[in-house]
Amino acid sequence: MHTAIAFVGAGAIAEALIRGICQTGVASAAQLTVTNKNTPARRLHLADTYGVRACDSIAEAVQAAEVILICVKPKDVGAALTETARYARADALYVSVAAGCSITWMTDVIQSARSHDAAPGAVRLIRTMPNTSCAVLESASAYALGDACTEADGALVERLLGAVGTCHRLEESQLDAVTGLSGTGPAYVYYLVEALTDAGAAAGLDPDVAYALVTQTLIGAAAMIRQTGDGPATLRERVTSPGGTTMAGLAVLRDYEFAEAIGAAVRAATARSAELGQLWTSVTEGAEVDGPAGTKRPSLTT
Numbered sequence: 001m002h003t004a005i006a007f008v009g010a011g012a013i014a015e016a017l018i019r020g021i022c023q024t025g026v027a028s029a030a031q032l033t034v035t036n037k038n039t040p041a042r043r044l045h046l047a048d049t050y051g052v053r054a055c056d057s058i059a060e061a062v063q064a065a066e067v068i069l070i071c072v073k074p075k076d077v078g079a080a081l082t083e084t085a086r087y088a089r090a091d092a093l094y095v096s097v098a099a100g101c102s103i104t105w106m107t108d109v110i111q112s113a114r115s116h117d118a119a120p121g122a123v124r125l126i127r128t129m130p131n132t133s134c135a136v137l138e139s140a141s142a143y144a145l146g147d148a149c150t151e152a153d154g155a156l157v158e159r160l161l162g163a164v165g166t167c168h169r170l171e172e173s174q175l176d177a178v179t180g181l182s183g184t185g186p187a188y189v190y191y192l193v194e195a196l197t198d199a200g201a202a203a204g205l206d207p208d209v210a211y212a213l214v215t216q217t218l219i220g221a222a223a224m225i226r227q228t229g230d231g232p233a234t235l236r237e238r239v240t241s242p243g244g245t246t247m248a249g250l251a252v253l254r255d256y257e258f259a260e261a262i263g264a265a266v267r268a269a270t271a272r273s274a275e276l277g278q279l280w281t282s283v284t285e286g287a288e289v290d291g292p293a294g295t296k297r298p299s300l301t302t
């Protein structure tokens, strides 16, 4: 694509996206600008590493951009969007990666901040939910289009998110479930790896050896799911011989209601995501959208 793309925020997710976009050739580094707030060394690192243009201000970074990626923490979205909307082109497409910030709220912030000279135009905004594995270009991402977005906008965000993994288009109302499942999911898997490693050590293995075995088992099982195309139930049944070791182990997991525990965890994380999103909206209702420093916000991280 030949689109000019600006990154507002130069942290972990901005770097993952920049790396993925450059590595996969979705766009060239010359098309990308990046800015942040307090740490010039960080944006200069991105310029040195990937060849993108580091900008000292949001105004400089976004003024020519056709697509603007908002890559700041949820608590900073109000301030970053307000500043961005003052200088952005009226036809810019906004893409937010911030957890919990609704399309309606972000659109209101942009509309309130736009300069009076700017063409009014509808705000085109896409809300996305990547996960932490975007750092290794293996994110399981989802996104929802705002009402003013076009099919071309959807195709564009699929190319951007596709540079750091896979992505699915959903309704915005489903993004809490995405947060509870794939947003929080890596932590469940890390927890499983910890538990298996401890179990291996308790069974007499050197902890480092146990960890290496568990890690490769996880990678191997994921590759089997991806490469064979067989579902996990088929793969599980195929390795479960009557009276064998797998059957003995799985029976204990069932006794401990493993599936129920996982289901309850996803439900709890989904509910918490919805709760934090609502809290966010209620806290900022009635507040000056361009004066977020005085508003108390909950911490919204996955």
Ligand SMILES: NC(=O)c1ccc[n+]([C@@H]2O[C@H](COP(=O)([O-])OP(=O)(O)OC[C@H]3O[C@@H](n4cnc5c(N)ncnc54)[C@H](OP(=O)(O)O)[C@@H]3O)[C@@H](O)[C@H]2O)c1
Pocket: 008, 009, 010, 011, 012, 013, 014, 035, 036, 037, 038, 039, 040, 042, 058, 071, 072, 073, 074, 076, 079, 080, 097, 098, 099, 129, 130, 131, 132, 133, 134, 135, 300, 301, 302
């Ligand atoms: N990391 C993940 O795996 C992941 C996964 C899913 C979703 N997300 C979402 O991605 C967003 C960013 O997360 P992150 O992990 O990349 O955070 P991060 O590493 O803390 O980076 C945040 C960046 O935002 C910049 N920033 C803050 N306020 C700003 C402002 N007013 N103007 C311009 N830049 C500003 C910071 O600049 P300074 O350091 O200079 O202040 C920093 O570069 C969050 O909303 C999170 O919910 C992240």
